[in-house]
Amino acid sequence: MLICGLSLLVIVGVIVYELALHSKLSWKAFGLSFFTGRDWDPVLGSFGALPFIYGTVVSSLIALILAVPMAVGVAIFVTEMCPRPLRAPLSFLTELLAAIPSVVYGLWGIFVLAPLLREQVQPALARYAGWTGLFEGPPYGVGMLAAGVILAIMIVPIITSITREVMLAVPRHQREAVLALGATRWEMVRVGVLRNARAGIMGAIILGLGRALGETMAVTMVIGNRAEIAKSLFAPGYTMASVIANEFSEATEDLYLSALVEIGLALFLVTIIVNALARLLVWSVTRGVPARVHAQ
Amino acid sequence: MRNNGSYQSSRLTALRRRLSNSIATAISATMVALVLVPLLAIFGYLVIRGIGAVDWAFLTHTPKPVGEVGGGMANAIVGSGLILLIASSIGVPLGIGAGIYLAEYGRGQVASVLRFTADVLNGVPSIVMGIVAYSLVVLAQGHFSAFSGGVALGIMMIPTITRATEEVMLMVPNSVREAALGLGIARWRTTVSITLRTATAGVITGVMLAFARVAGETAPLLFTAFGNQFWNLDPNQPTAALPLQIFTYAISPFDEWHRQAWAGALVLIALIVGTVAVVRLVARRGVFQGAS
Numbered sequence: 314m315l316i317c318g319l320s321l322l323v324i325v326g327v328i329v330y331e332l333a334l335h336s337k338l339s340w341k342a343f344g345l346s347f348f349t350g351r352d353w354d355p356v357l358g359s360f361g362a363l364p365f366i367y368g369t370v371v372s373s374l375i376a377l378i379l380a381v382p383m384a385v386g387v388a389i390f391v392t393e394m395c396p397r398p399l400r401a402p403l404s405f406l407t408e409l410l411a412a413i414p415s416v417v418y419g420l421w422g423i424f425v426l427a428p429l430l431r432e433q434v435q436p437a438l439a440r441y442a443g444w445t446g447l448f449e450g451p452p453y454g455v456g457m458l459a460a461g462v463i464l465a466i467m468i469v470p471i472i473t474s475i476t477r478e479v480m481l482a483v484p485r486h487q488r489e490a491v492l493a494l495g496a497t498r499w500e501m502v503r504v505g506v507l508r509n510a511r512a513g514i515m516g517a518i519i520l521g522l523g524r525a526l527g528e529t530m531a532v533t534m535v536i537g538n539r540a541e542i543a544k545s546l547f548a549p550g551y552t553m554a555s556v557i558a559n560e561f562s563e564a565t566e567d568l569y570l571s572a573l574v575e576i577g578l579a580l581f582l583v584t585i586i587v588n589a590l591a592r593l594l595v596w597s598v599t600r601g602v603p604a605r606v607h608a609q
Numbered sequence: 610m611r612n613n614g615s616y617q618s619s620r621l622t623a624l625r626r627r628l629s630n631s632i633a634t635a636i637s638a639t640m641v642a643l644v645l646v647p648l649l650a651i652f653g654y655l656v657i658r659g660i661g662a663v664d665w666a667f668l669t670h671t672p673k674p675v676g677e678v679g680g681g682m683a684n685a686i687v688g689s690g691l692i693l694l695i696a697s698s699i700g701v702p703l704g705i706g707a708g709i710y711l712a713e714y715g716r717g718q719v720a721s722v723l724r725f726t727a728d729v730l731n732g733v734p735s736i737v738m739g740i741v742a743y744s745l746v747v748l749a750q751g752h753f754s755a756f757s758g759g760v761a762l763g764i765m766m767i768p769t770i771t772r773a774t775e776e777v778m779l780m781v782p783n784s785v786r787e788a789a790l791g792l793g794i795a796r797w798r799t800t801v802s803i804t805l806r807t808a809t810a811g812v813i814t815g816v817m818l819a820f821a822r823v824a825g826e827t828a829p830l831l832f833t834a835f836g837n838q839f840w841n842l843d844p845n846q847p848t849a850a851l852p853l854q855i856f857t858y859a860i861s862p863f864d865e866w867h868r869q870a871w872a873g874a875l876v877l878i879a880l881i882v883g884t885v886a887v888v889r890l891v892a893r894r895g896v897f898q899g900a901s
Binding site: 314315316317318319320321322324325327328331332334335382383384385386387389390391394395403405406407409410412413414415416417418419420421423424425466469473497498499500502503523526527528529530534554557558561562573574577580581584585587588589592 | 626627629630633634636637638639640641643644645647648650651654655658702703704705706707709710711713714715719722723725726727728729730731732733734735736737738739740741743744745764767768771800821824825826827828831832835852855856859860867870871874877878881882885889
């Protein structure tokens with residue numbers, strides 16, 4: 314049994330080793346300038362990962378901006394406000410979103426979401442918010458905005474379920490004390506629950522961020538895959554995960570392959586740091602609460 | 610006068626508080642609706658576009674060349690089965706073993722390091738797992754194979770199974786263990802025949818959830834299993850997989866392939882949601898509650 318346990322350590326060790334080994338060539342050739350270079354040209358053998366880093370960060374931020382209010386709203390409604398019989402079905406439905414595979418989100422994104430954005434949403438955004446410079450240029454449908462929207466839908470369930478978990482970890486007497494002072498339900502939630510759970514909710518959001526950073530297929534299918542940095546969210550972009558997905562099996566030269574593996578290593582390290590931070594925050598709220606038996 | 614004024618202002622405050630309560634309730638209910646819209650839209654489109662395209666040929670034939678109507682994804686469905694079989698035979702024993710260790714023997718630093726490692730592994734992006742399986746297996750073998758895809762997915766199953774196994778085994782009351790040990794049964798025997806037996810339903814739940822999670826994975830298979838237009842049951846050869854086939858067809862420019870992509874997605878989601886639903890049903894029946 315210990316061997317099985319230690320195999321976890323070995324696997325993580327092997328992941329780090331393999332990624333480091335195969336990215337050495339690119340690391341030696343470019344050093345830190347790999348992460349600041351804007352040029353990605355496999356033919357000339359010049360590799361800079363900045364457009365992909367930019368695409369990953371921006372698409373994940375759009376996703377967070379859209380998903381956090383939805384996810385926290387759903388968690389508040391389901392744990393504190395909704396009639397008891399609705400609780401189980403509603404949380405089942407949000408968890409159903411988590412069961413949909415990434416590639417199915419991508420399929421839906423290509424054929425349903427992108428046309429909707431192109432014909433309805435983007436023209437409206439350009440008309441009313443075009444002055445910000447974020448919403449200009451031809452509305453392709455696919456692009457940074459589409460990637461952000463699809464990521465938002467995908468990370469709602471994880472943020473919701475962790476937020477619910479930390480909210481349920483807030484002791485019942487906190488709620489009762491606030492209600493006994495004559496508070497309305499919303500005041501009870503705000504003062505009694507959210508204030509106590511905020512570190513954990515922050516953790517839930519960061520966990521969602523970690524999920525968004527590493528998400529591959531759905532993003533690859535709707536982001537447009539162009540290695541450019543553009544201010545407008547209508548423009549196509551590229552993420553770290555998608556460039557690996559698209560180019561890894563075509564990378565014939567050692568340096569090209571090595572550059573892709575280095576992007577993978579960077580992605581791995583960032584998601585580990587993000588996840589560790591998130592776990593720490595969630596743990597700061599739920600520690601001391603005995604492992605909960607899930608009712609459904 | 611003053612009394613009247615404060616009476617007025619307190620009435621205003623009460624009104625304001627009631628109003629903000631209603632607004633907050635309305636907003637959070639709206640958020641629920643906003644989340645349900647894409648859910649319904651996705652399932653709606655899957656059913657509408659997919660159901661007409663799933664026919665007998667789709668389930669029994671291999672893909673036709675570009676431009677020809679018909680054909681199916683039978684080889685991809687079987688290929689997915691093969692890859693998942695390999696993945697399960699790697700992920701299930703290791704995952705359950707690690708879970709047993711954490712629940713029964715795990716104390717102190719080693720256990721917390723392992724728990725943290727499982728969480729780390731859980732957060733590794735699936736595309737990175739593909740790179741690792743590529744450099745471990747594909748480079749060593751010299752060609753793409755079902756086996757390498759199985760390795761990638763198998764590793765991804767481990768953390769889910771580990772944490773689920775640990776959780777349900779910790780729920781077995783200590784008195785049960787003590788009773789067995791009191792009868793003079795060896796520690797390992799108690800763990801396997803008594804504790805694990807008691808927690809079986811919960812462990813199976815964890816395994817099924819891990820299975821459902823990796824069944825739809827595409828990214829780790831792109832450069833491991835790679836895909837194949839023909840039948841293949843040899844673990845050492847490139848193999849088609851349902852999610853891969855959906856991806857290839859979805860980004861192609863052909864209407865016929867788009868139709869089949871929707872059909873494939875419907876079959877895939879039926880497989881996954883079916884698994885999750887069975888798990889939930891078993892869990893709710895009270896056979897064993899936990900590990901969700």
